[in-house]
Amino acid sequence: MKQPTIxxxxxxxPVVVQGAFRALADPTRRSILLFLGEQxxxxxxxxxxxxMTRAAVKKHLTILEEGALISVQPRGRERINxxxxxxxxxxxxxxxxxxxxxxxxxxxxxxxxxxxxxAKKTKRSK
Amino acid sequence: MKQPTIxxxxxxxPVVVQGAFRALADPTRRSILLFLGEQxxxxxxxxxxxxMTRAAVKKHLTILEEGALISVQPRGRERINxxxxxxxxxxxxxxxxxxxxxxxxxxxxxxxxxxxxxAKKTKRSK
DNA sequence: TTGACATGAAACCTTTTTGTATCATATTAA
DNA sequence: TTAATATGATACAAAAAGGTTTCATGTCAA
Numbered sequence: 001m002k003q004p005t006i007x008x009x010x011x012x013x014p015v016v017v018q019g020a021f022r023a024l025a026d027p028t029r030r031s032i033l034l035f036l037g038e039q040x041x042x043x044x045x046x047x048x049x050x051x052m053t054r055a056a057v058k059k060h061l062t063i064l065e066e067g068a069l070i071s072v073q074p075r076g077r078e079r080i081n082x083x084x085x086x087x088x089x090x091x092x093x094x095x096x097x098x099x100x101x102x103x104x105x106x107x108x109x110x111x112x113x114x115x116x117x118x119a120k121k122t123k124r125s126k
Numbered sequence: 127m128k129q130p131t132i133x134x135x136x137x138x139x140p141v142v143v144q145g146a147f148r149a150l151a152d153p154t155r156r157s158i159l160l161f162l163g164e165q166x167x168x169x170x171x172x173x174x175x176x177x178m179t180r181a182a183v184k185k186h187l188t189i190l191e192e193g194a195l196i197s198v199q200p201r202g203r204e205r206i207n208x209x210x211x212x213x214x215x216x217x218x219x220x221x222x223x224x225x226x227x228x229x230x231x232x233x234x235x236x237x238x239x240x241x242x243x244x245a246k247k248t249k250r251s252k
Numbered sequence: 253t254t255g256a257c258a259t260g261a262a263a264c265c266t267t268t269t270t271g272t273a274t275c276a277t278a279t280t281a282a
Numbered sequence: 283t284t285a286a287t288a289t290g291a292t293a294c295a296a297a298a299a300g301g302t303t304t305c306a307t308g309t310c311a312a
Binding site: 018021022024025027030033034037083085086088089091092094095096097098099101102 | 156221224
């Protein structure tokens, strides 16, 4: 049976998360988030953890900020970088869109239904 | 007070997720995942939802497969693309690393502690 | 067998990403 | 005020990403 073109969008996804997903794609940035999860840090302090130039780290921080994953608060000549949980949560929420797949109870339920359907078919075709 | 260089890694993150995070960074690929969350599809069926060449969609599917977000099963001349929840779950798990930040109960608890600390300080400085 | 169909893969182009080096600016402390 | 510090910003280069076009291969159906 040939499937007709499916036109409906499955479920409206939050489009807001693009910047966050983009930011999360880089391992250095994920690492920065883990560090900031422990404590707020100046750019210099973040830099101390990485073997790359200050400018490179700064760029990563900028991308994290664009993704709303961190906020930056000036204090004197320093900039305090702080983890922003909200954006992280919206990414988590997007993923939870799929958690029916890894919810064991539901998975078992689905398997049961599938098995039942299969049984019915077998019975009918006898 | 000048902070000394912090040398310890905050918490050992699962390094496995890089391919998955990379794959999730692109909106087309996230959209594909949503479609595959509804039903398995051949490449052609996936293509029908996007305004780009088959080759482009194929590349996206390859990257999704590299990130273990989907699996591909050949059937005759077709390839059935199926969502693989495991990799999605590992990404979700990585994010849950932060969920102490958005767990309301914990947040309130933290606020309470901070408030208490502040109160103590105020009292002392009187 | 043969033609249509579903896919695979390579070559190529443009834009983005990720890093560098360098210079400018603002703030602090002596 | 002046030198050191913390950061901002720009120009540049190499690599990766995201597309396209084109051609090859394997499978189905008549």
